[in-house]
Amino acid sequence: MLSDRFIQLAEFVRQHGAWAPPIAGLLAFLKSFPVVSVFIPATAPLLALGALIGAGSLDFVPIWIAVSLGAALGDVLSYWLGYHYRDGIRHVWPLSRYPETLPRGEAFFRRWGVLGIVLARFFGPLRASAPIVAGVFEMPFVPFQVANILGALLWAGILLAPGAFGFGIARDWMR
Numbered sequence: 172m173l174s175d176r177f178i179q180l181a182e183f184v185r186q187h188g189a190w191a192p193p194i195a196g197l198l199a200f201l202k203s204f205p206v207v208s209v210f211i212p213a214t215a216p217l218l219a220l221g222a223l224i225g226a227g228s229l230d231f232v233p234i235w236i237a238v239s240l241g242a243a244l245g246d247v248l249s250y251w252l253g254y255h256y257r258d259g260i261r262h263v264w265p266l267s268r269y270p271e272t273l274p275r276g277e278a279f280f281r282r283w284g285v286l287g288i289v290l291a292r293f294f295g296p297l298r299a300s301a302p303i304v305a306g307v308f309e310m311p312f313v314p315f316q317v318a319n320i321l322g323a324l325l326w327a328g329i330l331l332a333p334g335a336f337g338f339g340i341a342r343d344w345m346r
Contacts, residue, residue: 221334253306
């Protein structure tokens, strides 16, 4: 079962804390990468890492940086793919099956601009598709990257916070 794998992963990370940042970064990278994100359930393990932070088994800052870095790198790769393969990418699944994705993405960025990169990070279906669409429509790289890094830092902090801080509050309250 999938929940058993989460428990195994959490136990491994608890016992081998040095592996926590690379694992967290890889999970965030996969969560941010198009198509792969559908098949990799990374949210629950990342929330579990937050709980391990709250329990005192891990430090917040290295995990937060690793998750932020993994998420930002996933988006950079997605942007790059969209930018360099913009003509052919329309014919690759899932864009070939859902051709309305690109016009919707273009309308989204016309409305929100680079702020859309930050906002998309917090909405599942947009998270992995927004950077590739930004690349296809040639959003300037520097503004994209500023929004990407800001969004990744915010997303990682918000994702880890419930476990990291909620667990500690609950533990202190129960004393």
